[in-house]
Amino acid sequence: MSGQTALPIVPQVSDDLLEQYALKMMRLQEHDTPLQRVLHEIEQIAEKESVPIIGALEGRIMAALIQQRQPAARAVLDIGTAIGYSAIWLSKVLGPQGKITSIEIDPLRAERARDFVRRAGVEEQVQIITGDFFEIAPTLNVQYDIIFQDVMKHVYFAQDAGLALKLLEISVACLAPDGILLTDNAFCMGKVMQPSQYTQVQGIQAYNEAIATHPALDSVLLPFRDGLWYSRRITEGLDSNQPRPAAGETIP
Numbered sequence: 694m695s696g697q698t699a700l701p702i703v704p705q706v707s708d709d710l711l712e713q714y715a716l717k718m719m720r721l722q723e724h725d726t727p728l729q730r731v732l733h734e735i736e737q738i739a740e741k742e743s744v745p746i747i748g749a750l751e752g753r754i755m756a757a758l759i760q761q762r763q764p765a766a767r768a769v770l771d772i773g774t775a776i777g778y779s780a781i782w783l784s785k786v787l788g789p790q791g792k793i794t795s796i797e798i799d800p801l802r803a804e805r806a807r808d809f810v811r812r813a814g815v816e817e818q819v820q821i822i823t824g825d826f827f828e829i830a831p832t833l834n835v836q837y838d839i840i841f842q843d844v845m846k847h848v849y850f851a852q853d854a855g856l857a858l859k860l861l862e863i864s865v866a867c868l869a870p871d872g873i874l875l876t877d878n879a880f881c882m883g884k885v886m887q888p889s890q891y892t893q894v895q896g897i898q899a900y901n902e903a904i905a906t907h908p909a910l911d912s913v914l915l916p917f918r919d920g921l922w923y924s925r926r927i928t929e930g931l932d933s934n935q936p937r938p939a940a941g942e943t944i945p
């Protein structure tokens with residue numbers, strides 16, 4: 694069914710009391726740096742203006758997951774910049790000479806993101822491209838070590854649930870062997886549990902089933918906040934000890 698309105702914004706902080714405790718513990722580890730101050734500022738602005746961002750706990754969890762990967766990430770793709778919050782988190786775990794390409798369709802948000810990225814001191818690492826991911830993806834010509842896909846629910850506003858599977862296939866095609874794809878909002882605020890008349894929810898359900906059974910991905914759905922898929926690209930016949938493609942050297 695088409696014609697639905699936008700889904701409500703997922704709160705940065707879940708109402709789960711244990712998640713709130715985990716966030717409190719995480720805050721104890723923070724240091725007062727320019728980058729951290731910018732992250733706090735964005736959290737407050739996002740709260741006030743209802744900009745959908747992942748929030749501090751999810752940022753920290755993503756960073757921890759990515760840090761497990763060796764060698765450190767050199768090429769990172771952030772799909773859906775908003776005002777730069779996830780890109781700044783991702784910049785914390787880049788390897789030497791690592792670069793992030795972040796794509797945002799809304800020019801005003803992209804501009805604000807550039808400003809925050811500059812103030813966080815990571816403008817050398819983060820390039821923000823204004824435009825539609827579906828149009829930009831074929832021009833990227835890079836295999837990414839890490840992809841954070843955070844536009845999943847937005848694309849269905851065009852009333853086409855089939856875009857979900859296209860988004861997944863394009864993302865997998867951009868992923869280096871052994872690369873990691875992170876996908877936010879797998880739960881769609883709990884709506885995925887039941888059959889739905891809404892194309893947004895149907896699209897996310899289709900995406901979830903496709904990612905769970907994808908032959909090129911080894912995936913687990915992490916049940917915190919709005920559900921985060923962690924998927925590693927596996928390629929038959931190619932083990933992780935083989936030399937990797939030179940990801941990161943041809944960032945546009």
Ligand SMILES: C[S@@+](CC[C@H](N)C(=O)[O-])C[C@H]1O[C@@H](n2cnc3c(N)ncnc32)[C@H](O)[C@@H]1O
Pocket residue numbers: 745746747748772773774775776777778779780796797798799802824825826827843844847848
């Ligand atoms: C949930 S927000 C991203 C939040 C960001 N990852 C963070 O946590 O800081 C999704 C963003 O994707 C953008 N978006 C939606 N469709 C897009 C597309 N096709 N290409 C690029 N950006 C898109 C929206 O304008 C929105 O700002």
